[in-house]
Amino acid sequence: MELFANLLGKIEALSSQNVLILSSLIMALIMALVMAACAIVFTWMERKVAAFLQSRYGPMRVGHWHGVAQPVADMLKILQKEDIIPAEADRTLFTLAPVVIFIGSLLAWAAIPFAPGFIASDLDLGLLYIFAVSSLAVIGILMAGWASNNKWSLYGAARGAAQMVSYEIPLALSTVPVVLYTASLNMNDIVIAQQGGVANWFLFRDPFLFVAFVVYFICSIAEVNRGPFDMPETESELVAGYHTEYTGMRWAFFFLSEYANLFLVSCIATAVFLGGWWAPIPGLPLAPALNFIVKSVLLVFLHMWVRWTLPRLRVDQLMYLCWKVMIPIALICVIGSGIWLMVSGQAS
């Protein structure tokens, strides 16, 4: 009898472990699907937004209604393209670079809380983990630029790396004031601390947090290399920057990662500043995941609006903005929020 109970206990322990593995695997697959969906939805959305801002129609034919099936058609086309590796290229690095960028952007999704309990990995170091993993993209860009053995690629990669590492500093610093309030880097804890309507979102908790959000938003545009900060891929100077030599599916991985990263930085902003899955007014009968996704997509729309409205910056203006404007402001926000917390004496 004792033996039987022992055995039963072991089976139970084993099965709970298996349940953990199975549920994590399902979450990982969902994250991969979310990423693929982002590329499909946002390429169409970007074309439509760009067209709308420039008084054009954009894609109209594929899929009958406003070209909704255009991304699917594009993907089928890309799959059938020839994969060209230049004779001069470093083959190993050239083939690995898109995969490194793709893995970096998918890994960061593991710590994004879409809804209560709907998170692939409830990491205690969530926020730090996301920043650490998403900087894998810098390595991927440098690999792509170096391996292509092309002047445009190399210049694009050097610019891209300089820009991304520079803007990573104000990006990380602008989330520090929020952590002052939560005293936790766990993404779930950060969202839970914003329960109860717009007034409790970190965006409106104190004026320094509002400024920190603006700093975060501007730096996130630079971090995903989009206009007006698209120096690494300026088509009028560098052809296409670090992915000049890429074709077919490998090029598509760069594209996929760009849109996935765009949604990622918007999701981080939603979770950290905009109340995550909480509805704007407490008690609104909206699904938590819906709240989260609507807020993130609105931020993505803002990114697109900025991209198609503002002209591109020069490299020196880019560096000026980062080191002489964004970093000092972010540092002031950290100290300012600390003083505000001390004077008002509220901590959650």
Add this chain to the structure above:
Amino acid sequence: MYTQLLPVLLVLSVAVVFAAVFLGLSYWLGPRRPDPLKETTYECGIPPRGTVQIRFFVRFFLVALMFLLFDLEAVLLYPWVLLYGDFLSAGQAAFALGEISVFLAVVVVGLVYVWKKGGLEWQ
């Protein structure tokens, strides 16, 4: 720890499998018609001139150096930030703020030095 890091490992493996499947699919579906002209380095249509071993603008190295220092500074802020709540509830917030102000002052002096020396100019 184990339950937190296992999902990360699974996401990593899903990413690798996803990438492998799509690259394999394009390898299977795409044509392969190699051509020496097609495989030359793209330089706007003209034959490539010179080498790619170009000289880099020295500013890029400076940016890399400054990134190392300032990113380390940002990471060093996190432990203080996580403990600030404890200081606040113990009524020692002014002390904690003073401490971090000293740390930030050192960093800001560094930033001002680089600024005055012209290390942030891109000309």
